[in-house]
Amino acid sequence: MFDSGVGGLTGLAELRRLLPHAPVIYAADMAGLPYGAKSEAEVAARVAGLLGRMAERYRPRLITIACNTASTIALGMVREVLETPIVGTVPAIKPAAALTRTGTFAVLGTQATVRQGYVDRLEAEFAGGKRMLRHGAGGLVTLAEAKLRGEAVSVAAVRAELAGLLAQDGAGDIDTLVLACTHFPLLEAELREAFGRDITLVDGAAGIARRIVDLTSDQQFTRTGPDYAITTGSLSDFQTLAPAFAAQGISDLRKF
Structure with missing residues (x-):
C-alpha cells in the first residue's frame, strides 16, 4: 500500500x-x-x-x-x-452525486488533484445535472500528519483551509463533501466543526x-x-x- x-x-x-x-x-x-x-x-x-x-x-x-x-x-x-x-x-464523485439532496456537492483535495482531467471526466460521467465545486486544500495534509504525531490541530486552522471553498458561489448549498485525499478523513471531526453545519463526508477507503x-x-x-x-x-x-x-x-x- x-x-x-x-x-x-x-x-x-x-x-x-x-x-x-x-x-x-x-x-x-x-x-x-x-x-x-x-x-x-x-x-x-x-x-x-x-x-x-x-x-x-x-x-x-x-x-x-x-x-x-x-x-x-x-x-x-x-x-x-x-x-x-x-x-x-480516485475521488468518490459517483457516490457523492448520488447522495446529495440539494444537488450541490464539493470535491476537496490537493491542488494537483482537483485540476486533473481525470476529475473532469468523473464529473461529466457521474455528476450530470448536479453542481460540483472544487477546492485545493493541500495544507490539510500537513495538519493531518501533525494530528497523527499527537500534535494539537485547531479547528481555526482547518477552517482557514476551507475558506476558499466556502467563498465560492453556491457553497451555501453544499451538503456532501468528497474527501479526495486519503489524509483528509483523519481530520473528520475538525472538518465537520469547521464547516459549521451537518454535512455528509464521502471518501474512497x-x-x-x-x-x-x-x-x-x-x-x-x-x-x-x-x-x-x-x-x-x-x-x-x-x-x-x-x-x-x-x-x-x-x-x-x-x-x-
Whole structure:
C-alpha cells in the first residue's frame, strides 16, 4: 500500500476489516511529501520510479496507490510499466452525486488533484445535472500528519483551509463533501466543526478495500512474518508516527 505519507492508513483500516489476514507492506514516500504542490511531471516520474523499485524488491502480489493525487496523475503510466495488478484511488464523485439532496456537492483535495482531467471526466460521467465545486486544500495534509504525531490541530486552522471553498458561489448549498485525499478523513471531526453545519463526508477507503478483495478473491493469504512499513525519508522522523502504525498492527518501521 503506497502513499505520499500516512493518509493511506485510512484505506489500510478498511482493508484490515475485510481481509485481516492479508500481509501488508505500507510504503510512505515521506521524502516526496507533499505531492499536491508538485507538477504532474514530477509526480508521474517519482511514483513510477519508486513503485518500479519497490515491486522489484518486495515482489507484491498487488499494489494499491492509496493517494488521489498519485492515482489521478500516474495510475495509467504505472499500469503500463508494471505487470503487478494495481488498485488506484480516485475521488468518490459517483457516490457523492448520488447522495446529495440539494444537488450541490464539493470535491476537496490537493491542488494537483482537483485540476486533473481525470476529475473532469468523473464529473461529466457521474455528476450530470448536479453542481460540483472544487477546492485545493493541500495544507490539510500537513495538519493531518501533525494530528497523527499527537500534535494539537485547531479547528481555526482547518477552517482557514476551507475558506476558499466556502467563498465560492453556491457553497451555501453544499451538503456532501468528497474527501479526495486519503489524509483528509483523519481530520473528520475538525472538518465537520469547521464547516459549521451537518454535512455528509464521502471518501474512497471502503471502495479501495472492496476492490482489493475482488482482485484477490481466489487467493490464499499466509503471513510469514509481521507486517511492516517503509519510508523514503528520515527513519527517526517516521518513528514519531509509531502509535498511528501500531493502531493498524504495524510495529516494524524501516528505511527504504
